[in-house]
Amino acid sequence: MAYTLQQLSDFEDIRTLKHRYFRGIDTADTALLAGLFTDDIYVDYRGGNYRVNLTGKDNMLEFLANSFHANAAAMHHGHMPEIALTGLDTATGIWYLEDIFINLEHKTHTVGSAIYKDEYRRVGGVWKIARTEYDRVFEVIRPLPGNAQLTAHHLGKAGRQPGELTDISAFISWTEAA
C-alpha cells in the first residue's frame, strides 16, 4: 500500500509545523508562533517538577513568552515523528523531545526527554497544532556549574526582560520531585 500525494504532502507539512514550533519557542519568535496553533488549542505538559495546563491560543502565546525569557537559555528538539492521518483535515503525531533548559536566575541546568502526543487540524488550508500533551521520560536538574561560560545567548536579547513578565501561575504548577 502506498500513500497518496496528498497524504505524503500532509506528512511533510505537519512535520514542518512542529519544527517551526520548536524553533519559535527557543528563539522567542512570537510572530512565527502566532500562526501555529488553533484558537482552541489544549495543552497538558506533565514535566518532572512542573505541569503546564491551559486552553486557547492567546494563553499559549502568553505562556510561551513568559517561559522563554531573557534569563533562560533553552534547546527544545522534537525528534522521530510518528504521524497518522485520522481524517481529511485531522491527524495525530507522536514526537520524542530532548530539551536543555538553563535558568540563569536560579542557576539551574535541566536536561530531559519526553514523549509528545499531539493532534493537528487543518484550518483554512493550513495545518495547526490543536492539542499537545507530553509525559517526561527522564529529567535531571543540576546547579549550573560555576565554571560554565555562556558564550552565546539569543534569548537574552529576544526574550522578555524581567520587567516585561506577566503572571502565568494559572497555567503552570510546580510540584515536588518525582
Added chain:
Amino acid sequence: MAYTLQQLSDFEDIRTLKHRYFRGIDTADTALLAGLFTDDIYVDYRGGNYRVNLTGKDNMLEFLANSFHANAAAMHHGHMPEIALTGLDTATGIWYLEDIFINLEHKTHTVGSAIYKDEYRRVGGVWKIARTEYDRVFEVIRPLPGNAQLTAHHLGKAGRQPGELTDISAFISWTEAA
C-alpha cells in the same frame, strides 16, 4: 528523477519503524518492540566499553528488557536517516545516534554517539528491522554528579525491577576503554 509513490511511502514507513524502536527501548514498551524485528534479526553494536552481538527476535527482546531496566534512565535518539531501497521489499538505512545512559546503581552517566547501518525487510506487508549494527563516534563516561536530582524517571516504573532481570551475558561483553 523522482521517486514513485511506493518508494516515498516506503521511506516514510521505514523511518517510522526506527522511530518506534527508539521510543520503545527508552520507555520499556515491550508490546511495541515485539512488532519491529524480523524473527532472524542480527545485531552487532560496537560501543566504547561494550559489544552487543546476538541473533533472533526473542534474544533481542530479552536483551532490551534487561538493558532498559528500572535502575536506568536512557535517551536514545536516532537522527538524520539515509534510507536506500535495495529491492521491492528490502532497504538499508544509516542513522546517527545520540544517547544518554544513566546507571543509577553504578552511578555513571554516559553520553555518546554512533553510526547505525541497518537492513530492513518487508514481511507480510510490514517493514521490520532485519539487521542493525553500529560503531561509536564518541563516548564519554562520567560519575553521575552527586548534586544531580532525577526529577522524572519513567523506566523506574516501566522497566524490569532488579529481581526480574535475567542473564544476558551471552549477548553483551564488556571491554576496556578504547
Added chain:
Amino acid sequence: MAYTLQQLSDFEDIRTLKHRYFRGIDTADTALLAGLFTDDIYVDYRGGNYRVNLTGKDNMLEFLANSFHANAAAMHHGHMPEIALTGLDTATGIWYLEDIFINLEHKTHTVGSAIYKDEYRRVGGVWKIARTEYDRVFEVIRPLPGNAQLTAHHLGKAGRQPGELTDISAFISWTEAA
C-alpha cells in the same frame, strides 16, 4: 494543495544531502564530504566565540579537515528541517543544530545550538549545498571534567593528526565571549 512527486523527491534528497554533511564532518569522511558542496559554496557560521567565513569548495574541505581533527570529539546533529523549493533546481532550508565539541588539547567541552539558513542547488542532477549560514541560539563552554573517560573516539584515528594540520586562520576568527 499537494506537492508533486518531484517536489517530494527533492525534499527527500535535500534532507539526505544535509544528513550526509553532518555524518561526514564528525567522522572526518573527506570522500563523502567532497561530493556535497557546489564549487562556489559560501559559508558564514556565527558562533559564540568564533566566526567561520569562507568561499569555495576547496577552502571548505580544508577548513573541515582541520576543524575535525584527531584531538577533537564532535557531535553535530542537524534537526527539524524546513525545506522550501524556490525554483526547479534551487531550494532553501532551515535546520536547528545541536552540537557537542570536546577539544582534548585545550580540555574544553562545548555544548551549543544554532539555526542554519541554507541554499541548495541542483548541479548535474545532484543537490549540493551552495550557501550555509548559522547563528548561535546558545553556547556553553566548560573545562572538560577531569573524571570524564573518553571510551570511544573515532576522530582520534580518522581525523588529521597534529602534524598534518594546515593554517586555516583565513577562514576562522576567534572573538571574545558574547
